[in-house]
Structures are given as C-alpha cells and as structure tokens.
Amino acid sequence: MxxxxxxxxxxxxxxxxxxxxxxxxxxxxxxxxxxxxxxxxxxxxxxxxxxxxxxxxxxxxxxxxxxxxxxxxxxxxxxxxxxxxxxxxxxxxxxxxxxxxxxxxxxxxxxxxxxxxxxxxxAVGELLLPVTMSEADFTKEQGKLVGMNESSATITMTPENVSSQSVNRKVVTVANLGVIPSSQDNIQRFAGKTVSSGSLVLVSVVLKDPDAVITVNTEKTVMGSMLLRQLKTALTNSAL
Structure with missing residues (x-):
C-alpha cells in the first residue's frame, strides 16, 4: 500500500x-x-x-x-x-x-x-503453527483423520526435487509446519495446527521415484484441499 x-x-x-x-x-x-x-x-x-x-x-x-x-x-x-x-x-x-x-x-x-x-x-500455510510429535504419534493421529478428513494426490517430480532435503525445504516454505523425524528415508512427515482453532494438520510425502504421493489430513477440509494444491505446485516446480 x-x-x-x-x-x-x-x-x-x-x-x-x-x-x-x-x-x-x-x-x-x-x-x-x-x-x-x-x-x-x-x-x-x-x-x-x-x-x-x-x-x-x-x-x-x-x-x-x-x-x-x-x-x-x-x-x-x-x-x-x-x-x-x-x-x-x-x-x-x-x-x-x-x-x-x-x-x-x-x-x-x-x-x-x-x-x-x-x-x-x-496464504493457507501462514494460518498454521508447527507441532512437535513422534513418528508413532503422527501415525496414530493420522489414523483418526481419514475419510473426508484426508486428501491426497500423486505427482511426478523432477529429478532435482526427489530428495528428502528438497521435499522438506519446499513443504516448510509453503506451510508453517514442523518436520517430524522419520525412520523411513522415502517418507517425509510434517505436523502443525491451525492458529485460530488449534485443529491438527498433518502432511506426508511418500517418494516413489519419480512419483510422490502427498497426503493431507485435517478436519479443516477446505484448508486441507487448498494446502494440497499448493504443495502439488511447489513439489513439481523446480524453480521453487
């Protein structure tokens, strides 16, 4: 202005x-x-x-x-x-x-x-705050947020994007999420909560070279759909 x-x-x-x-x-x-x-x-x-x-x-x-x-x-x-x-x-x-x-x-x-x-x-990612949790707790909470509370998409990634470091950087650039420690190199997990209501927002990215499956779990279904679209764009764009 x-x-x-x-x-x-x-x-x-x-x-x-x-x-x-x-x-x-x-x-x-x-x-x-x-x-x-x-x-x-x-x-x-x-x-x-x-x-x-x-x-x-x-x-x-x-x-x-x-x-x-x-x-x-x-x-x-x-x-x-x-x-x-x-x-x-x-x-x-x-x-x-x-x-x-x-x-x-x-x-x-x-x-x-x-x-x-x-x-x-x-942007939808600015309406979040990071959450810290264990991998086991992430899996437990994700299991509660299925059905209409889950949205996912499969994307084809460029070679420079198919790494855990690149995925982590792009996801946290799009959304204010915390990185969850993962015991599996091909699965990256992120957790946050909405600022206003405190609703949990979980994101996982499963790498299947050259593809990846992005999943967003949250009871805030509109926010989840918007976040999924933005993550798809970020993870398929080598310039970001």
Missing part, C-alpha cells in the same frame, strides 16, 4: 502471536517518503470483513532522520511526539484472527489527515 508518501509492507512472522493465541502474528513496516511528517498513524480497530485485529499503538518517533525502531521499544522510551518524520521508517507488530480462513482482512491505515484501505491476504 502506498499513499501520500506513506507506504506499508507486511510479512507473516510465523511465530506465536503475543496478542492472542488465536491470532496470526504480522509485522508491518511503515515508511514516509513524503515531504512532511505524518502524524497519529494507526489502524482501524476492526476489519471491514469481520476479523478481530490487535492494533499497534499510535506511532511515536523522534524527529531524527531515518529513525527506525519497533513499537515495543518506542513504548519503553515514552516518546512524546506522535509522528513519522520524512524518510523515516518503523516496524510494528499486530495480530489478526483470520478464523482459519484465507479471506483477506481489510482495514484502514489512518493518519491525522487521511485514511488508506489495506488488504492483508494470508
């Missing part, structure tokens, strides 16, 4: 959110490239699409050129002037409860004089 000198970029931290167990943690980097300072930068308390949002505090900055700090440090410093000076930037943290949905959170980023529409669109 860019408007009247104010630009905003967001990223998913893939860490537990300090503002609530059901919230996805985000970092928002705000920059002022305009000709004058921007005052009272804040965001609307609730998204127009219904998600709960934990707002960052109104930004307080020294008037020094290029000052860049996190909002937690700024709070500790008890600064007085609520303004973002020219050519300054700041990274702040916020939380959004996406309700285990990839529906975008739309809200307004406001200054003293203007309001700008912002849309944060999460």
């Amino acid at each position: 860019t408007g009247k000198g104010l630009s905003a970029q967001y990223r998913f931290t893939r860490q537990p959110c300090i503002y609530g167990n059901s919230m996805v943690s985000l970092q928002l980097t705000l920059s002022n490239s305009g000709a004058q300072a921007l005052e009272n930068i804040h965001i609307s308390e609730k998204s127009s699409t219904g998600q709960n949002i934990h707002r960052f505090n109104a930004i307080e900055l020294y008037s020094s050129y290029g000052f860049d700090r996190s909002d937690s440090l700024l709070t500790d410093l008890s600064l007085s002037s609520e303004r973002l000076e020219q050519q300054a930037s700041i990274t702040v943290s916020m939380g959004v409860d996406f309700n285990d949905s990839t529906q975008a959170a739309n809200f307004q980023l406001c200054t003293k004089e203007d309001e700008f529409n912002v849309s944060v669109q999460p």
Whole structure:
C-alpha cells in the first residue's frame, strides 16, 4: 500500500502471536517518503470483513532522520511526539484472527489527515503453527483423520526435487509446519495446527521415484484441499 508518501509492507512472522493465541502474528513496516511528517498513524480497530485485529499503538518517533525502531521499544522510551518524520521508517507488530480462513482482512491505515484501505491476504500455510510429535504419534493421529478428513494426490517430480532435503525445504516454505523425524528415508512427515482453532494438520510425502504421493489430513477440509494444491505446485516446480 502506498499513499501520500506513506507506504506499508507486511510479512507473516510465523511465530506465536503475543496478542492472542488465536491470532496470526504480522509485522508491518511503515515508511514516509513524503515531504512532511505524518502524524497519529494507526489502524482501524476492526476489519471491514469481520476479523478481530490487535492494533499497534499510535506511532511515536523522534524527529531524527531515518529513525527506525519497533513499537515495543518506542513504548519503553515514552516518546512524546506522535509522528513519522520524512524518510523515516518503523516496524510494528499486530495480530489478526483470520478464523482459519484465507479471506483477506481489510482495514484502514489512518493518519491525522487521511485514511488508506489495506488488504492483508494470508496464504493457507501462514494460518498454521508447527507441532512437535513422534513418528508413532503422527501415525496414530493420522489414523483418526481419514475419510473426508484426508486428501491426497500423486505427482511426478523432477529429478532435482526427489530428495528428502528438497521435499522438506519446499513443504516448510509453503506451510508453517514442523518436520517430524522419520525412520523411513522415502517418507517425509510434517505436523502443525491451525492458529485460530488449534485443529491438527498433518502432511506426508511418500517418494516413489519419480512419483510422490502427498497426503493431507485435517478436519479443516477446505484448508486441507487448498494446502494440497499448493504443495502439488511447489513439489513439481523446480524453480521453487
């Protein structure tokens, strides 16, 4: 988002959110490239699409050129002037409860004089947190999530993708999952839970050179189908 000198970029931290167990943690980097300072930068308390949002505090900055700090440090410093000076930037943290949905959170980023529409669109893999478990526990939990709770696909992999290291890298790039230790070289397992509801999400990749079988097990069937499609794309694309 860019408007009247104010630009905003967001990223998913893939860490537990300090503002609530059901919230996805985000970092928002705000920059002022305009000709004058921007005052009272804040965001609307609730998204127009219904998600709960934990707002960052109104930004307080020294008037020094290029000052860049996190909002937690700024709070500790008890600064007085609520303004973002020219050519300054700041990274702040916020939380959004996406309700285990990839529906975008739309809200307004406001200054003293203007309001700008912002849309944060999460990929399904960003709505997860890693889970640690043993191989035996993985197999046990996977056995509970069958039938409609299981989706799978067989893909043909390129030679450079047919390795456990490549599979692990591609899967965790797509989704915020934990890698489960495996006693079988041709089977890779991953586990996570949805941030909002804590529902278990299990992924296994069975390598059968040159093919692979991807299986996703979760009671969140829509999320499971979306995750399977993204994993298929990642594991068949040598460029990722």
